[in-house]
Amino acid sequence: MRESESKSISVLTRGIRIRVPTTLTVGSTANVTYLEYPLGIVPIGTEPTGFFGGGNRQTLPVKVVSVSNGISTIEITNKFSNFPDNQLMQKLDDGSFGTFNGVKAIYFKN
Template sequence: MNYKVYQGSELKQTVTSKTAVMNGLQPNRTYEFGVQPNDGNRDGTKVATSVTTRGIRFNIPKMLTVGSTITLRYEEYPLGIVPIGKEPSGMFGGGNKQNLSAKVISTANGSSVVEVAGNVIDVGGRNYFSVSGFTANKYAFAGIDFYDLQLLPNTKYTVSTNNVGILGQGYANVFVGNKGFTPDSSINGVIVNKPQTVTTNSTGVLTIAARNYSLAYGKDKIQVELGTTATPWTPYAAFVDGDTFTVQPDGTCALFSEYKALYY
């Protein structure tokens, strides 16, 4: 017996056992899953259920009170000033400061597991497509490269980027359209704070175009999301579930991801 596993209306995988692992889910989100048996000849009745994922969890090297609520401080630091984690106290203040609520789940061996409330932390897997580290040398030529994504047909997807484009000239470095489109900054260009929503045609192929030589290595990113809303680039931080804070010289605990930081 085979089992077809759906996330919403999309068939994600077919398994032969009664267990399936779903990857790329986000914390504190509700998903609808369906399972449909197939005997090799025909499909049976699909049974659906809703599941809400838990929040992202971190390890803090301190004994905290289980069940209590703590506050984590989120900040962003300019790149190139000082190494991350080496900011002199009081000299370089972070920007985009946010206070995040977290609940203490458990404690053991001098460490505590805390779970962040709400959808305020981004983890890997949210995007259908994410590209970083663009350089002219990474590709065969320093021009516009095209990436074809096989998505759902006749469905809206929103593309956003943190790239500012070519300042003062009105040109974008990222473009989106159905396969065969012509990049045009004024029509299908994507820059920071100006996402583009595109409806796929009957083929379901969405094409991303990138002017690679103008994108900064390790900094610029592109994301494609289902629907008409682009997830804000901030205050979301790309931390990993299970990350561990480190104790700083002043006694506080900190966790760093690129130029983003969480403090307790």
């Protein structure tokens, strides 16, 4: 029997990426807001108890990883995984951006 030196490999996987239809500076950082059951997603009164106006609010750090043709790609830089990858945000009436998946939403204000 032989003993050998143990080795380990660390792999850094990328976070969820979201596309924003505005030009941002590559390498800059910001925050997005994640909400479940925000206003307007389901009829008032049908959301779970305690979720009126949105619940499970999380502020998530993001980094701008690329810009192409006026669309910036931002990447969530923590271990958040409650949203599909590569969603395109829409510009909202208040000038912010949002993307939606069922009862979940992510908002970005530039």
